[in-house]
Amino acid sequence: MVRERVVVVMAFAVATLATSLLPPLACQAAPAPCERPTRGHHQYRQPVGVRRIVVDASGGGDFLSIQQAVNSVPENNTVRVIMQINAGSYIEKVVVPATKPYITFQGAGRDVTVVEWHDRASDRGPDGQQLRTYNTASVTVLSNYFTAKNISFKNTAPAPMPGMQGWQAVAFRISGDKAFFFGCGFYGAQDTLCDDAGRHYFRDCYIEGSIDFVFGNGRSLYKDCELHSTAQRFGSVAAQGRHDPCERTGFAFVNCRVTGTGRLYVGRAMGQYSRIVYAYTYFDSVIAPGGWDDWDHASNKSMTAFFGMYRNWGPGADAVHGVPWARELDYFAARPFLGKSFVNGFHWLTPDV
Ligand SMILES: *[C@@H]1O[C@H](CO)[C@@H](O)[C@H](O)[C@H]1NC(C)=O
Numbered sequence: 085m086v087r088e089r090v091v092v093v094m095a096f097a098v099a100t101l102a103t104s105l106l107p108p109l110a111c112q113a114a115p116a117p118c119e120r121p122t123r124g125h126h127q128y129r130q131p132v133g134v135r136r137i138v139v140d141a142s143g144g145g146d147f148l149s150i151q152q153a154v155n156s157v158p159e160n161n162t163v164r165v166i167m168q169i170n171a172g173s174y175i176e177k178v179v180v181p182a183t184k185p186y187i188t189f190q191g192a193g194r195d196v197t198v199v200e201w202h203d204r205a206s207d208r209g210p211d212g213q214q215l216r217t218y219n220t221a222s223v224t225v226l227s228n229y230f231t232a233k234n235i236s237f238k239n240t241a242p243a244p245m246p247g248m249q250g251w252q253a254v255a256f257r258i259s260g261d262k263a264f265f266f267g268c269g270f271y272g273a274q275d276t277l278c279d280d281a282g283r284h285y286f287r288d289c290y291i292e293g294s295i296d297f298v299f300g301n302g303r304s305l306y307k308d309c310e311l312h313s314t315a316q317r318f319g320s321v322a323a324q325g326r327h328d329p330c331e332r333t334g335f336a337f338v339n340c341r342v343t344g345t346g347r348l349y350v351g352r353a354m355g356q357y358s359r360i361v362y363a364y365t366y367f368d369s370v371i372a373p374g375g376w377d378d379w380d381h382a383s384n385k386s387m388t389a390f391f392g393m394y395r396n397w398g399p400g401a402d403a404v405h406g407v408p409w410a411r412e413l414d415y416f417a418a419r420p421f422l423g424k425s426f427v428n429g430f431h432w433l434t435p436d437v
Pocket residue numbers: 159160
């Protein structure tokens with residue numbers, strides 16, 4: 085929170101300048117030109133081969149646990165390591181370190197291969213300190229070129245009642261760049277999926293939770309996914325953390341479904357320049373009046389956040405237009421968010437992932 089406050093003060097100066105020159109919501113219009121990454125930044129460094137290992141909780145494979153299999157991968161790994169994770173419940177907390185790129189978790193189906201743990205933000209770690217949200221993830225991936233297919237990730241800590249503190253409980257955290265998720269399930273309540281940093285592509289995934297159940301400062305495309313709320317009174321789907329107008333981060337939900345119980349905000353301005361777009365998405369009749377939340381009113385994030393919609397549908401689709409600072413985009417404005425190019429996917433979403 086301390087860091088957040090510093091950012092808010094800096095952003096206020098930027099926002100004042102920008103809003104005196106430009107219409108509100110012109111958040112892409114940075115006062116100074118943004119630095120572009122140097123050439124080569126997007127280069128896909130291909131793995132040099134494939135290795136397959138089998139994880140089986142009942143003893144029929146090379147490893148009994150997923151962490152054991154991850155531990156067997158050498159540092160500075162250069163081959164695509166496909167871990168076939170057989171049907172079963174893997175009750176363990178898993179970390180894939182940053183030094184181990186190119187790991188694939190291949191489950192046997194998201195209903196039958198499940199990794200689960202149950203840490204909450206207020207639980208104490210080995211050092212006696214509270215874990216805090218980011219360290220609660222049942223599975224944490226810090227490495228680049230990670231892939232998961234046909235597997236579910238759960239945090240089984242009980243859901244908080246409204247107003248309870250310290251019950252954030254992350255099921256999965258992705259902090260590595262160029263990650264691909266296909267046919268995966270993410271199950272939790274508050275803060276299920278920590279889409280922390282890097283470029284990510286989620287395809288055909290199911291994500292369940294109650295409050296801010298997709299959150300972080302990743303640059304991610306969610307395509308053909310279901311976002312399912314279990315909120316009892318108020319809940320929220322996405323909280324995006326972009327805090328600088330030059331950051332290219334944001335969440336794009338394309339051809340998704342928003343279902344479950346509500347009332348539900350579809351997006352919240354976690355960062356001053358939070359960026360969330362829904363396109364071609366179905367909204368069930370669970371949307372809260374207003375549809376979007378500016379997080380705390382005091383920091384005026386409604387003036388700098390970019391909350392866009394494009395050709396959504398369903399009984400809740402009108403409610404998503406409930407505040408003037410969330411707007412229907414035209415095709416030109418929506419286009420950057422609609423496809424793999426939003427995450428530079430043509431460079432790294434190769435057939436081998
Ligand atoms: C991995 O690479 C880093 C950076 O190049 C190097 O410092 C480290 O010693 C390497 N580790 C191993 C086990 O080779």
